[in-house]
Amino acid sequence: MKFFVDTADIADIRALAETGLLDGVTTNPTLIAKSGRNILEVIAEICAVVPGPVSAEVAAVDYEGIMREAKVLRRIATNVTIKVPLTPDGLRACKALSGDGAMVNVTLCFSAAQALLAAKAGATFISPFVGRLDDIGHDGMLLIADIVQIYKNYTALTTEVLVASVRNPIHVIAAAKLGAHVATLPPAVLRSLYAHPLTDKGLATFMADWAKTGQTIA
Numbered sequence: 001m002k003f004f005v006d007t008a009d010i011a012d013i014r015a016l017a018e019t020g021l022l023d024g025v026t027t028n029p030t031l032i033a034k035s036g037r038n039i040l041e042v043i044a045e046i047c048a049v050v051p052g053p054v055s056a057e058v059a060a061v062d063y064e065g066i067m068r069e070a071k072v073l074r075r076i077a078t079n080v081t082i083k084v085p086l087t088p089d090g091l092r093a094c095k096a097l098s099g100d101g102a103m104v105n106v107t108l109c110f111s112a113a114q115a116l117l118a119a120k121a122g123a124t125f126i127s128p129f130v131g132r133l134d135d136i137g138h139d140g141m142l143l144i145a146d147i148v149q150i151y152k153n154y155t156a157l158t159t160e161v162l163v164a165s166v167r168n169p170i171h172v173i174a175a176a177k178l179g180a181h182v183a184t185l186p187p188a189v190l191r192s193l194y195a196h197p198l199t200d201k202g203l204a205t206f207m208a209d210w211a212k213t214g215q216t217i218a
Contacts, residue, residue: 024052047077057083098122131165
């Protein structure tokens with residue numbers, strides 16, 4: 001499974017990229033607004049730090065507007081992925097952009113039928129929002145299971161399942177067990193994957209025992 005980080009905070013992105021475990025970045029208008037910076041500057045800076053796909057979302061909702069904004073965003077860097085909404089105009093733009101060689105992330109997916117349409121439109125990634133489904137009493141992972149199964153039935157479909165709205169490590173592991181290709185995680189959730197109390201306890205014991213030896217390695 002590939003790990004993307006879902007943020008526009010360049011400090012977090014740099015720190016996580018230094019681990020060598022980060023495969024890409026996703027942003028959206030809300031995250032850009034939180035950064036308080038110009039979207040083009042933010043995306044350019046992220047693309048310079050992370051060589052993998054960097055999702056930059058359009059603000060327009062009509063086909064012509066999406067295509068105009070996508071043209072601007074694509075000029076930033078070759079690893080920019082155009083993020084479009086799962087609407088008729090968004091899917092039309094996805095078809096045109098993917099046909100022109102652009103990576104496209106179709107976002108705000110909440111049904112398997114929507115995911116099938118996005119794949120037929122040539123999406124590089126489909127972003128089902130599991131946490132938001134959980135919030136309204138649905139099981140978001142059932143959607144991931146459905147999408148993964150449908151995509152496996154048709155080898156001509158190359159769209160990757162990018163699990164979004166991830167709230168905790170349980171979401172990550174469940175998505176990985178189902179065969180999702182990517183999870184995009186808030187920085188705090190990505191860092192929480194390292195944590196386990198027995199790891200901390202074991203390390204503390206090893207360090208205490210090593211100190212008793214009075215030795216050094218370097």
